[in-house]
Amino acid sequence: MSVLQIIFLVTGFVTLLAGVMVVASPKLVHAALWLIVSLAGVAVLFVLLNANFLAVVQVVVYIGAIAILIIFTVMLTRRVMADSGPTHNRTWWVALLSAVVLLGGLLALIWQHPAFQAVPAELAAADTSLTVLGTSLVDVNRYLVPFEVASVLLLAALIGAIAVARPVAKGEEADE
Amino acid sequence: MIPLSWYLTLAALLFCVGVFGVLARRNAVAILMGIELMLNAVNLNLVAFWRYSTPGVIAGQVFTLIVFAVAASEAAVGLALIISIYRRRATVVADEINLMKW
Numbered sequence: 001m002s003v004l005q006i007i008f009l010v011t012g013f014v015t016l017l018a019g020v021m022v023v024a025s026p027k028l029v030h031a032a033l034w035l036i037v038s039l040a041g042v043a044v045l046f047v048l049l050n051a052n053f054l055a056v057v058q059v060v061v062y063i064g065a066i067a068i069l070i071i072f073t074v075m076l077t078r079r080v081m082a083d084s085g086p087t088h089n090r091t092w093w094v095a096l097l098s099a100v101v102l103l104g105g106l107l108a109l110i111w112q113h114p115a116f117q118a119v120p121a122e123l124a125a126a127d128t129s130l131t132v133l134g135t136s137l138v139d140v141n142r143y144l145v146p147f148e149v150a151s152v153l154l155l156a157a158l159i160g161a162i163a164v165a166r167p168v169a170k171g172e173e174a175d176e
Numbered sequence: 177m178i179p180l181s182w183y184l185t186l187a188a189l190l191f192c193v194g195v196f197g198v199l200a201r202r203n204a205v206a207i208l209m210g211i212e213l214m215l216n217a218v219n220l221n222l223v224a225f226w227r228y229s230t231p232g233v234i235a236g237q238v239f240t241l242i243v244f245a246v247a248a249s250e251a252a253v254g255l256a257l258i259i260s261i262y263r264r265r266a267t268v269v270a271d272e273i274n275l276m277k278w
């Protein structure tokens with residue numbers, strides 16, 4: 001067993017354990033912190049897959065932005081969660097059953113995949129994938145349009161989020 | 177060398193953990209966290225297939241970048257909705273938000 005495999009197994013185990021803690025932890029702030037651990041584990045796996053740029057983006061976007069947003073929301077809505085309700089709904093066992101069935105189906109599917117036991121293809125000695133990624137994102141014949149659509153989507157989401165989260169104005173009362 | 181199967185199995189496990197979180201948690205923020213886990217599992221799959229099947233074609237990484245953008249938008253809008261609902265109804269529990277439930 002090589003060093004890479006050991007790193008993968010440890011990282012994978014930590015990622016999965018953190019993921020389970022995210023969905024099982026009774027305290028929401030703890031769940032958010034476990035989510036950060038899980039996202040960092042995925043970033044390490046990206047490095048193992050030679051996708052260094054994506055690992056950096058994972059850290060910046062997911063851990064730097066999304067996880068912080070989630071923690072802010074948890075803190076802004078904290079008083080309600082202090083009330084002692086169950087953290088999972090009554091039919092959680094149905095959810096567990098569906099997740100396990102889905103897992104079985106997924107595993108059965110991917111075990112039939114022809115490339116299942118594939119080992120990674122050799123990368124070129126000088127890894128140019130980052131340059132290729134950068135140029136393909138601004139190339140009209142390749143991925144310029146999806147890239148621009150993604151940026152417009154981000155802008156729309158930003159404006160939409162501001163508009164939705166605006167405090168209720170004086171005139172319009174809460175609709176209850 | 178790490179076989180592709182390890183990545184696929186790990187991603188499937190992570191995805192199903194996320195599915196359980198989305199279906200079972202009552203708090204809307206926790207449901208969003210489950211969605212983030214699922215998106216991460218998908219990203220892991222995309223990058224693994226890029227690395228093992230088509231390392232010369234950059235489409236796998238581009239797709240992952242687009243998923244990042246969509247995940248960021250989804251988190252921003254979703255959390256804004258949750259804060260707005262909390263302001264108006266003082267709850268973030270998904271099954272108490274039943275205004276449009278028949």
